[in-house]
Amino acid sequence: MTLLLALELGDADEETARAAEAAGFALVTLGDSPGGPGIEAGVRAAHLARRTSRIGLAPTLHVTTTEPFHLATQLASLDHASLGRAAWVVGADNTPAALATVGGVPLSDDELRREIADVITVARQLWDSWEDDAVIREVATGRFLDADRVHHVNFTGARFTVTGPLITPRPPQGHPVVLGADTLGVTELLDIALIAATDLDELVERTARARAHGVPLVFADLDFAVFESWRDRLDGVVDGVRLNAAGPTTQPPPGGSTLREALGLPRPANQFAGAR
């Protein structure tokens, strides 16, 4: 089986993203930090959405320094603007400098894990708060929406609550693809676990652990040089790799019109659809 390829764009420009698309990469990730010096990752990804046509776009958004409602709206909007190519690298910058940007202080390890889980959980609920067929445009009754298909989520987390629904209709993919490091401690909530291991045995072991948590896909986080030396032994271990710089590698582009289809991930069922 061919490995799926992802590229961390770093400071690289639009041409690099387009080259990655041409080289058969499934997605690019856009690293970022709160108060970072460059252009904010969500804005970059949205701009790239209209300058690329097949590749997935995964900005890093930090759960610690944002409103969960805005985060879910931004990612849903990226999915609409890219016609189903949005993804999210879960960021959890917990440094004093990051938290100071929002007038906060770092969380304890337990608090942080709970916060990450809460934000992912409410984001997925908000993406489901409009059913796919909520807009009915029924001229005879004057109803634009079917109010029974737009739901309050009434989420209560450890540190915040969100009533919902989202202001944005359900994303084309249902949910944007959610990526995160296995070290976040929320692997069971991810679509793709990113594993940065220093040797192959460690990668094998952590991959097995991530799969035991039920994550559908595992990507190894690798330098290009390491990727080249490990390449033949990654098959059957991980599903893909994320490279921190593109080297000369190319493969046929993955199929499908959305990122989920390209990754072989199913479109999530709506968790509120049965509630009627």
Next chain:
Amino acid sequence: MLHLGLFFTGVGSQLVWTADDFASHTHIDTFVKTVKTLERGLFDAFFLGEGLRVRENRGRVYDLDVAGRPDAITELAALAAETTHIGLVATQNTTYNFPADLARRLASLDAISGGRAGWNVVTTDNAWTGENFRYGGWLPHDRRYERAGEFVAAAKELWAGHAVDRHTDLLAVKAPPTVPARPVIFQAGDSPGGRDLAARHADAVFSANTDFDKALAYAADLRSRLVAYGRRPDAVRILPGASVVLGDTPAEAAEKAVWIQREQINGPRAIAFLEQYWNKDLSGYDPDGPLPDIEPAEGELDPSRGTISIEHRTGKLERIAGWRKLGLSIRDLVIHVSPRHNAFVGTPGQIADEWARYDEAGAVDGFNLLPQLLPGTIEDVVDKLVPELQERGIYRTSYEGTTLRSHLGLP
């Protein structure tokens, strides 16, 4: 010289979704087509509205109007990639955002679009919208403009390359500077607090004063406030919201305006409007029949949840008693009491003449147009009204610069 913007609200009864050719107002293809048409029409800016909670009527999602909108900055960043000149203005709230985060996203939009970003600064104080946020309902009503002022001041420092370290009872932020940026600041509030915020911080205002006399009075008031804050009286562009209904003849335009209004206030909407006042189920009443014969429920209205203007927050029973005396049907009453949406109705030549009068008198610097038909209003204005304005010498014939500041003639 008049400046034109298009205000894409995304919600409300203004936008008629029952037209046969209605283009989905949430689909990216509609947004792309809209901004490209506006850019062909040499518009200064495309505005996105904001509302951080889906509207409700009596505890249920309000189902009669268009609803659903994207995150404004995300959408505008995508549209920046599809356009080269038009300004891209995001309505963003100072109550339910973190200053450093929002300042950085706006700076990013400005940088990635080559200086075309704007920020329509709005405030909210209602706890109902706040239920979607970590810090919901915390801000007292009379202090929301105070926080907005501190918020905008912090953003401007970050954009100018300065770190900010500010801790007050309304705002706490310690952050490094953003990428260099100077988004154009718009302000829409019409209250004294809103006008003061505009006079201190805004580059342009999106006022509700479209009638000629009101527009003149507003311009005079704002310009005196500007002078009081040590700014030049012409430092701010005044762009009231307005609708346009065009026809090839005056009669055709008038007929179209009536059709639009009767679509905007159709039977179900007329009933829903009264239900907000009665706070009872009125679905059994005929919209073309007399007003409900039952008495309304006690208690005043909460206009933040629906579509009723803030002035109607009190005095409900007296208002209803007055309505009964008019002897109108439910639907005709609602049409009678609804705002006229400040519509200019006529042939392209008539409206261009009228706007030339506004321009001559200095009553406005332009208009921010609210579309009723998508794409009809936008195509009509660009293809029929813009050439008439150009012929009268009150509208540009090409973009001279590439930034929103340059379009608006701002330093």
